Amino acid sequence: xxxxxxxxxxxxxxxxxxxxxxxxxxxxxxxxxxxxxxxxxxxxxxxxxxxxxxxxxxxxxxxxxxxxxxxxxxxxxxxxxxxxxxxxxxxxxxxxxxxxxxxxxxxxxxxxxxxxxxxxxxxxxxxxxxxxxxxxxxxxxxxxxxxxxxxxxxxxxxxxxxxxxxxxxxxxxxxxxxxxxxxxxxxxxxxxxxxxxxxxxxxxxxxxxxxxxxxxxxxxxxxxxxxxxxxxxxxxxxxxx
Amino acid sequence: xxxxxxxxxxxxxxxxxxxxxxxxxxxxxxxxxxxxxxxxxxxxxxxxxxxxxxxxxxxxxxxxxxxxxxxxxxxxxxxxxxxxxxxxxxxxxxxxxxxxxxxxxxxxxxxxxxxxxxxxxxxxxxxxxxxxxxxxxxxxxxxxxxxxxxxxxxxxxxxxxxxxxxxxxxxxxxxxxxxxxxxxxxxxxxxxxxxxxxxxxxxxxxxxxxxxxxxxxxxxxxxxxxxxxxxxxxxxxxxxxxxxxxxxxxxxxxxxxxxxxxxxxxxxxxxxxxxxxxxxxxxxxxxxxxxxxxxxxxxxxxxxxxxxxxxxxxxxxxxxxxxxxxxxxxxxxxxxxxxxxxxxxxxxxxxxxxxxxxxxxxxxxxxxxx
Numbered sequence: 253x254x255x256x257x258x259x260x261x262x263x264x265x266x267x268x269x270x271x272x273x274x275x276x277x278x279x280x281x282x283x284x285x286x287x288x289x290x291x292x293x294x295x296x297x298x299x300x301x302x303x304x305x306x307x308x309x310x311x312x313x314x315x316x317x318x319x320x321x322x323x324x325x326x327x328x329x330x331x332x333x334x335x336x337x338x339x340x341x342x343x344x345x346x347x348x349x350x351x352x353x354x355x356x357x358x359x360x361x362x363x364x365x366x367x368x369x370x371x372x373x374x375x376x377x378x379x380x381x382x383x384x385x386x387x388x389x390x391x392x393x394x395x396x397x398x399x400x401x402x403x404x405x406x407x408x409x410x411x412x413x414x415x416x417x418x419x420x421x422x423x424x425x426x427x428x429x430x431x432x433x434x435x436x437x438x439x440x441x442x443x444x445x446x447x448x449x450x451x452x453x454x455x456x457x458x459x460x461x462x463x464x465x466x467x468x469x470x471x472x473x474x475x476x477x478x479x480x481x482x483x484x485x486x487x488x489x490x491x492x493x
Numbered sequence: 494x495x496x497x498x499x500x501x502x503x504x505x506x507x508x509x510x511x512x513x514x515x516x517x518x519x520x521x522x523x524x525x526x527x528x529x530x531x532x533x534x535x536x537x538x539x540x541x542x543x544x545x546x547x548x549x550x551x552x553x554x555x556x557x558x559x560x561x562x563x564x565x566x567x568x569x570x571x572x573x574x575x576x577x578x579x580x581x582x583x584x585x586x587x588x589x590x591x592x593x594x595x596x597x598x599x600x601x602x603x604x605x606x607x608x609x610x611x612x613x614x615x616x617x618x619x620x621x622x623x624x625x626x627x628x629x630x631x632x633x634x635x636x637x638x639x640x641x642x643x644x645x646x647x648x649x650x651x652x653x654x655x656x657x658x659x660x661x662x663x664x665x666x667x668x669x670x671x672x673x674x675x676x677x678x679x680x681x682x683x684x685x686x687x688x689x690x691x692x693x694x695x696x697x698x699x700x701x702x703x704x705x706x707x708x709x710x711x712x713x714x715x716x717x718x719x720x721x722x723x724x725x726x727x728x729x730x731x732x733x734x735x736x737x738x739x740x741x742x743x744x745x746x747x748x749x750x751x752x753x754x755x756x757x758x759x760x761x762x763x764x765x766x767x768x769x770x771x772x773x774x775x776x777x778x779x780x781x782x783x784x785x786x787x788x789x790x791x792x793x794x795x796x797x798x799x800x801x802x803x804x805x806x807x808x809x810x811x812x813x814x815x816x817x818x819x820x821x822x823x824x825x826x827x828x829x830x831x832x833x834x835x836x837x838x839x840x841x842x843x844x845x846x847x848x849x850x851x852x853x854x855x856x857x858x859x860x861x862x863x
Contacts (some may be wrong), residue, residue, distance in 0.1 A: 307717060331720030343715035345708050347775075347839060356708045359701060360720045399715075406720065 257316075257420075258283040258410055259304070259371040264313035266303045268295070273299040275465035282458070285465050286432065286442045288473070290449040291462035291488060297445040298340055300462075301412045301471075305337040306330045336403040340414035342395045344402070346388025350379050353387050353398055357405030364383050365405070375434065393424035399466065400431065404440070412443045413437070417451065419434070429455050445482075449486035453477045461486075502844045518680050530789050532680060535687040536744045538784035539683055541768040542691050543737035548766075549775040549839075550698060551712030551730040553634065554642045555761050560649030561622040561735040562742025563656055563757035568618030569743030570671040571664070573611060576600055577835060578673045586662040611675075615686070615743040622739030625652075626732045636726045649762060657754035670753025672732050674746055683744055690737050695777055697733065706730050710775075771828055772835050779837030786836075795820055 255446055259281040266274040274296040281287045289297050302308045304315055306327040315323045317333060325333075336357075345353050354372060358365050373380035376397045382390060387398055396416055413432070413467050417425040436442050446452035453459050458475040461469035469476065476482050500520055514531075521528045547555050576596045579588055599610065633644045655661060655666040677683055688712070697703055703727050708716040717723055746752050764787075772783030795817035802812040811819075828835070840846070 305718060307714075326722070327717055328720045328722045331718075336720075337718045339718050341715055343712050343718070344646055345711035345715065348704075348707055352704060352707075355701075356704055356716070356719055356721070359708075402719070440570055 256282050258318060259443070260314075260316040261300070261304070262316065264303060264315065265311040266299050266308060267311045268299070268308070268321045272311075273465055274303065276278055277462075277465070277467055279404070279460055279467060279470075283409075283441055283443060284439065284445060285457040286309065286436050287454055287458045287460070288444040288446055288452040288453055288456035289460050289462055290354050290446055290476075290482075292485075293447070294464070295462040296465040297462050298414050301337055301414050301443070301445055303373070304330075305335060307337075313339075330410075331406055334407070334409040336406045336411050338399050338410040338411065338413045338416065341418060342392075342399045344390070344395050344398050348383050348387055350387055350390070350398060352403050354379075354405050355391045356396065357402035360406060368407065373406060374428075375404075375431065376401055378455070379432040384395040392420050393427065396420060396424075396428055400428075400435070404435065408440065410441045410443060412445070414445050415447060416444070417446060417448045425451060450477075453482075494837075498846045501747065509817060514680055514684060521680070526793055528680060530793050531728075531785070532677070532683050532748055533792070534785035534788040535683045536741055536748055537765065537768060538781045538782045539687050539690045539744065539770065540738050540741035540765050541780040542694055543741065543773075544650025544765050545769050545775065545777060545780045546698065546737070547734035548610045548695055549769060549773075550703065550710060551727060553721070553731060554638050555645040555728060555731065555734070556642045556759075556766070557629075557645030557649045557735070558758045558765050559759060559761040560645075560652035561626065561738040562745065563649075563652050563754065564622040564625060565618035565742030566614065566746035567665055567671065567751050567759065568621055568739075569611070569614040569746045570674045572599070572614035572617070573675050573747070574594075574673055575598040577673065582671060582673055583663065583666050585666070589663040592664065607781055609740065611682075611747065612686075615740045618743045619736040619739040622742075623732045626735035627728065630728050630731045634731060644758065646762070649757075649759065651755055653754045665754075668754060670751060670756075672751035674750050674752070676747050676750050683748070686740070686744060689775045689776065690740055691781065694733075694737060698777070702726070702729065743826055760795060761804040767825065770835055771825075773837035773839060774835065775839040776835070776837035776841055778842035779840075782836055782842075790824070791817075791821060798803055 256373075261277055261279050264274055264277045265272065277285075277296075277300060278476060279289075289300065291297050299308065303310050305327075306322075306325055310323055311324070314321055317330075320333075322333065345356065348356070351369070354369055357366065358368065360410045373383075378394055379401055382394065387395065390398060400413070400416070416428050416432070418473060420428065425448065431444060432444065433455050444452055444456065453473040453476050456473040459469075459471060459473050460467050460478065461482060468485060469482065470481065471479065517524055517528050517531065540562060544555070544558050547553050571592060574582055574596075576593065578595065579593060582588075583846045600607075629645075629648050633641060633648070634645055656665045659667050661667055698706070705716070705721045708719065708721060709723060709726055713723060742757070745756075749756070768783045768787050769780055771787060772779030772781070798812060798817040798820050799814050800812065
């Protein structure tokens with residue numbers, strides 16, 4: 253395959269205890285882009301990310317990473333290959349220090365970490381100030397930064413973020429979006445799942461709209477932002493009569 | 494600068510402890526109580542730290558310690574009972590011929606090997622317990638919190654039942670127990686073993702594995718998302734914890750000189766859990782301090798409550814045998830109510846912290862005097 257796609261999902265089905273959450277999803281994530289997946293609650297967005305990272309098993313369908321079939325592989329080997337998930341709701345380790353949290357992100361690496369820790373501190377100066385503080389004592393925004401920084405410590409080529417704006421003040425959400433853009437400029441491909449469709453589409457190269465386990469729309473960020481049905485459903489503007 | 498200061502403090506502390514041990518060793522008959530308590534405290538410190546490794550650091554609420562200790566104790570006991578007195582010990586059904594010939598072979602080995610045999614016995618007991626842990630860990634570690642506690646508790650009781658069953662008479666001497674186990678030659682033996690065991694566990698906890706253990710305790714979902722293999726690490730922590738529990742069990746056998754299956758009942762696990770909770774779940778130094786404190790207060794400092802007390806010719810009621818356990822329980826209640834995080838919480842001992850505490854205390858005292 254001579255394409256530029258880092259990740260490809262081919263007709264993916266995932267079920268939880270008999271309920272099909274993802275019903276035949278196909279999407280591609282080109283190398284170096286920000287791809288966003290928007291949709292309402294229960295559309296199956298998080299499930300897609302969990303399936304890619306190997307936390308849940310796909311029922312059928314295939315997941316390709318760099319052209320290699322990674323369907324059904326366990327999370328450890330998927331992280332090793334360069335895909336890292338920032339789980340929904342941050343999930344930092346509250347009773348470990350910020351520095352320890354970052355080191356756990358690099359758990360599977362055996363090489364020297366100091367350079368990357370410095371890189372993270374440059375991206376998030378706040379984390380350096382608080383490197384000896386327990387992660388549980390950080391504010392919500394700082395915890396989200398830590399969760400992103402921790403994921404970056406595994407040196408991923410693809411980083412998947414599940415609702416990074418969840419529960420954060422609007423001004424901090426803007427910071428997070430800026431950070432996502434910065435990380436992307438440093439060469440990391442991003443698959444972003446968001447309910448805050450407006451913000452996500454603004455920074456994304458490509459967007460997918462997900463509804464009850466299916467992809468209903470695909471387009472560039474700008475196309476989707478101006479799409480009438482997307483506006484009506486996710487951006488809070490009334491459909492013209 | 495700061496580091497060298499800490500080093501000096503630690504060196505002084507180490508020398509003081511060694512001097513104390515030399516003094517006790519030289520006057521062990523005069524200070525028999527302190528001598529015994531210190532030994533038992535050291536032994537319990539090893540198992541408390543191993544339980545902390547599993548429960549406090551990895552977050553696996555396991556109550557199987559007594560079972561693993563029993564394995565270690567019986568292996569050590571069988572290894573060490575001299576073959577001259579073996580028929581005296583197994584006086585009911587006789588000893589298994591394989592064990593008897595193994596012991597003869599062991600004792601006919603080269604002379605330089607003989608002093609190592611106790612250590613060898615401890616390690617083999619530990620390895621056997623680790624093997625058991627690996628086998629039962631595979632199904633049991635899928636369970637979470639309370640369910641895991643019940644399953645491991647069950648294992649511990651099964652172990653005890655197997656040891657005391659008549660079918661095992663010729664190996665473990667069934668319910669009659671083992672006696673005439675040679676003890677430690679000096680207090681330095683248990684001290685050395687304790688230092689090595691705890692040092693090894695601390696090194697493990699400080700490595701990337703230790704960090705992974707704590708990550709699992711904090712948040713399993715995030716730990717898994719970071720690529721930490723949950724099953725593998727839980728298994729590892731459980732096996733290593735069991736290994737050191739069994740070593741402590743072997744030491745206990747050498748300390749008590751005679752063991753039976755009842756010594757390893759659930760209440761032993763509870764005693765250890767108590768030490769872990771009082772010391773602080775997730776603190777190695779807390780466990781060590783609590784092991785010494787709890788043993789000393791249970792067996793020694795609270796003893797006077799057991800003796801009848803007369804004030805002005807009137808006998809104070811309640812002061813009679815067993816009353817110390819009541820007092821002990823009350824102290825425990827107070828600890829659980831007001832010091833839920835134990836003596837150390839999740840922190841480790843550090844000279845800087847102690848210095849700060851003492852300064853604060855001193856300042857407060859000074860203010861009062863002024």
